[in-house]
Amino acid sequence: MESSVTKSLQVFYKNLSLFPDSLYLTFPEETQKLDERVFLRGRFPNQGIPVKKADGTTPTYLLLFHEFTVGLDLHRESFFDYALINQEVSDKKTSENLTIIVSYTLWDNIKQRPLFSSIIEQNQPIKGEITLDNLVNISQATAQALLVDIQRGVGK
Amino acid sequence: MKSLFLKGSLKCLFLFFVVFIPASASDVFFKNPYIIWKDAEVLIWTPDSIPAVKATEFALSLKRNNSGIGEPTARLAGDWQRDSVAFLYSAWLKENIDEKVHAENLRARAPEMVKRLTESGDIMILFVTRKGDQLYSVLFEGESAEPKAAGSIPYTADSIAMGDALAEMFFGGHAERRLTAEERKKADSRPNAYYEEIAKFHGWVGVGAGFTQAKVPFTPDSWYNRKLRSRVKSYRNTQDSLSIWNFLDDKSPLFSVYAGGTWYGFIGAELFLRYSQHDAKLDESDTVYKELDHWTYNRYEIGLNIHLSTTYHTTSFLDIIPYTFLGFNYSFFSEDIGLKDGVKEASNAYNTRIKFESFYKGALFGVGSHFVFYDHYGVDLRAGIASRGRSLDREPSPDGVAEPTVIGGSTIDCFISLGLEYHWSLK
Numbered sequence: 079m080e081s082s083v084t085k086s087l088q089v090f091y092k093n094l095s096l097f098p099d100s101l102y103l104t105f106p107e108e109t110q111k112l113d114e115r116v117f118l119r120g121r122f123p124n125q126g127i128p129v130k131k132a133d134g135t136t137p138t139y140l141l142l143f144h145e146f147t148v149g150l151d152l153h154r155e156s157f158f159d160y161a162l163i164n165q166e167v168s169d170k171k172t173s174e175n176l177t178i179i180v181s182y183t184l185w186d187n188i189k190q191r192p193l194f195s196s197i198i199e200q201n202q203p204i205k206g207e208i209t210l211d212n213l214v215n216i217s218q219a220t221a222q223a224l225l226v227d228i229q230r231g232v233g234k
Numbered sequence: 235m236k237s238l239f240l241k242g243s244l245k246c247l248f249l250f251f252v253v254f255i256p257a258s259a260s261d262v263f264f265k266n267p268y269i270i271w272k273d274a275e276v277l278i279w280t281p282d283s284i285p286a287v288k289a290t291e292f293a294l295s296l297k298r299n300n301s302g303i304g305e306p307t308a309r310l311a312g313d314w315q316r317d318s319v320a321f322l323y324s325a326w327l328k329e330n331i332d333e334k335v336h337a338e339n340l341r342a343r344a345p346e347m348v349k350r351l352t353e354s355g356d357i358m359i360l361f362v363t364r365k366g367d368q369l370y371s372v373l374f375e376g377e378s379a380e381p382k383a384a385g386s387i388p389y390t391a392d393s394i395a396m397g398d399a400l401a402e403m404f405f406g407g408h409a410e411r412r413l414t415a416e417e418r419k420k421a422d423s424r425p426n427a428y429y430e431e432i433a434k435f436h437g438w439v440g441v442g443a444g445f446t447q448a449k450v451p452f453t454p455d456s457w458y459n460r461k462l463r464s465r466v467k468s469y470r471n472t473q474d475s476l477s478i479w480n481f482l483d484d485k486s487p488l489f490s491v492y493a494g495g496t497w498y499g500f501i502g503a504e505l506f507l508r509y510s511q512h513d514a515k516l517d518e519s520d521t522v523y524k525e526l527d528h529w530t531y532n533r534y535e536i537g538l539n540i541h542l543s544t545t546y547h548t549t550s551f552l553d554i555i556p557y558t559f560l561g562f563n564y565s566f567f568s569e570d571i572g573l574k575d576g577v578k579e580a581s582n583a584y585n586t587r588i589k590f591e592s593f594y595k596g597a598l599f600g601v602g603s604h605f606v607f608y609d610h611y612g613v614d615l616r617a618g619i620a621s622r623g624r625s626l627d628r629e630p631s632p633d634g635v636a637e638p639t640v641i642g643g644s645t646i647d648c649f650i651s652l653g654l655e656y657h658w659s660l661k
Binding site: 106108122124125126127188189190191 | 323
């Protein structure tokens, strides 16, 4: 799934490079407020220390993935909206959708400040059994949605 | 047409110049409320190798700029400049500060840095850094990792001029006395505005004007018709004498003065004096009244209410205090009667006219609300029902049945009143 997301992103961003999760986990954990009620919790690079690549160059922007949730019939409000997170969900026998929820931040690595944070939700109707193809498909769709969302965020 | 347009646009250009030239001298990006301490201790913090302002000169600049600031001291934050976490943040701050930035964007995020800033007590931290031909400055004050003010001034090598410009930009206005260690400890444990204590005692005095009548709204007319239609014949005869409204007109303006208070915003008491004037209802067909000029009664009521109330802080300037009250009162009907000029001797009926009791006891209850503006100025609206009647605390005599009914033994009316009040609180 990870590779299918990155492949989709690489089509659009030619010189995309990947940093390992272990680097992300060294950052201090913080909360960011997106809205009156919507908060996301994630790790952000330290103030004053730009993230460098292995060859010593400093990338201009970082795309920080905070959470990548895969599940059935999920709603992003149930995860991130503080007014709704305590809602209980009834037991279900069937599900209609395969869902991916991604929370991410576009980070200015030169000035070390967040440019844009967002949470996107991608749904795919389930027809019969869930196969690996389904997962690849929804990952690619999520990557496309991510691209659209970033363009919208940059436009702001 | 074209030349006219050109003239217009030139005028615009000229205006633009006038507006923009002074603004470029010193530019404040944002300024949130902060406290300027008397005898201020200012820490000058800079990532630059040569500080743009000198500490001793800056202290003098502060004194020159603000005469109320007392004996300020300033020093360079050497320990901050050597600390690696603080250095990282200062480098970041230098990189990120510009005209469009907001306070929350410049917040320190590293926990060590947050701790350093929030634990600085009442020391003011002035961050200065040179970027090109501008000197950028950021001010931190109080227990916040977010800067309180930021701005820029054109850089010159004259450190005294720089100090004066910074002092003018951030340190003008009223200076507050610095708290002692004990006072600060107390201030720290004080609840914030959202958790404010309710006053121990809340008092008010007021004057009110309103209206009173026997008929309670939304009750059937048939309850009152008999009393209200009744007229007094030959100074004393009515169909019924149980209610005073058989004799007197019930509708009258009502005036009151009152003073009261509540404890802990909940239970309280109120003393009041009320006044209203009621004309006697004469049967005009009775010729005996030809001699009469006027016959009215002034009603005075004095009493005590028990108040139960609750307080709502709605906006910064308005508190709404709805309440309900229950109390007792003494009613006095003072007669004002006069014969026409030229009537030598009053009729026999006049001399044997009706006499009310010297006083009546009664009870009243109702609801109302204080609307208190700016903690002190109140408007009050209340409505209720009051009764007055026979004293029930006398022992019944053996031949009680044969006793005549007490006149006005059951006199009930309702009232509505609007008051202007002054309020105060004792914490």
